[in-house]
Amino acid sequence: MLKKLMAKLGVGAATVDLRLDRPAYRLGETITGAIRIEGGSVEQRISELSVLLMMKVNVRGQEVTRPVHTYPVSRSFTVQPKPFVQEIPFAFELPAGLAVSTPSVQYYLHTKLDVERALDPTDLDPVQVLPPEPVERVLNALARLDLRQKPDSGKLTPYGQEFSFFTGRPLDIPLKELEVVFLSTPGELRLLTELDLAVPGRFGGEMERKAEIVVPQDLLAADREEELSRFLLDTLRTYAENPQAIPYVSMASYGQPPHGHQGHYGHHGHGMAGMIGGMAAGFLGGMLLGEVMEEIGESAGDMFEEAGLDFDFDGFDEL
Known part of the structure; x- marks a missing residue:
């Protein structure tokens, strides 16, 4: 009787341990x-065994933890006393719209054994979420140009996940910093970029230019990183030297922005809108973005207004 009572309180109860294949x-x-x-120490009846994928992000110095999804593994079974051991396999697919793991975005798996009328044993295990291969190849191609990611690269912004770079060595263009948001649409990968360019003759002076880069699919093959690097450098050079070459980006292509505002991205169509609340299919990091903002007390409108955007896309400002 005492053993059963202690097990209900978690002493001498069943234990659970999730083991990832990688x-x-x-x-x-x-x-x-x-x-x-x-x-x-005693037999225990299990109502449900489940695994929760959890996301922990740091936004504006605030730490926010949100469940991504709950994956049921098994229901209604009995765990016998020691030396009983059981291993149950599990498998689930990572959603495509998540942000990838960075210093400010982390994930873990919360395994929960729901014991009837007793304290539930749990287990927490970190898991790293890697970018899709096309995105990783672009990141590698930028690294070949010695464009190095800044410490806060990979943070969440009103547009999704933003990667920011500084130049590790002088390039043949006056590029000081580069910010990139990835958008994947059927059959293509788009980079929504902001170029911070040095202004000749002005100490510390710089200008910003924003542009969309559509990456040719053939350059995203595994053996073409060098050619991809050249393409990105040539495109950045063209946009830096000739702003009239920057393609126009229409908001209508990706939906309408909230509050009836209209805007543009770049100078000359494609575009983006409807990012809030994970509504922007294809934007890396769009999933759960609205919920994260809600948790820190931000509305969709406030988020854009405080970023100083007013839908004219004057920059990728941090939340």
């Missing part, structure tokens, strides 16, 4: 592993 997975891949359950 520590990192790409967006869209299937996470696989097994959950090891060991019996305690």
Whole structure:
């Protein structure tokens, strides 16, 4: 009787341990592993065994933790006392719209054993979310140009996840910083970029130019990173030297912005809008963005207004 009472309080109860097949997975891949359950001092009835994918982000110095999805693994079974051991395999697909793992965006798996009328054993395990291969190849191609990611690169912004770079060595263009938001649409990868350019003759002076870069699919092949690097450098050079070459970006292509505002991105159509609340299909980091903002007390309108955007896209400002 005492053993049953203690088990209900968690002493001598069954334990649960999730074991991943590997520590990192790409967006869209299937996470696989097994959950090891060991019996305690008494028999215990389990209502449900589930795994929660949790996201922890840092926005404006505030830490926000949100469940991404709950994956049921098993229901209504009994765990016998020691030396009972059971391993249950599990598998689930990572959603495509998540932000990837960076210093400001982290993920873990919360395994929960729902014990009837007792304290529930749990287990927490970190998991790294890697970018899709096309995005990773662009990041690698930028690294080949010695464009290095800044410490806060990969933070969440009103547009999704933004990657920011500084030049590790002088290029043949006056580029000081580069900011990139990735948008994946059927059959193509788009980079929504902001170029911070040095102004000749003005100490510390700079100008901003914003442009969309559509990456040719053939350059995203595994063996073409050098050619991809040249394409990106040539495109950045063209946009830096000739702003009239920057393609116009229409808001209508990706939906209408809230509050009836209209705007543009770049100078000459494609575009983006409807990012809030994960509504922007294809934007890296768009999933759960609205919920994160809600948790820190930001409305969709406030988020844009405080960023100083007013839908004219004057910059990728941090939240």
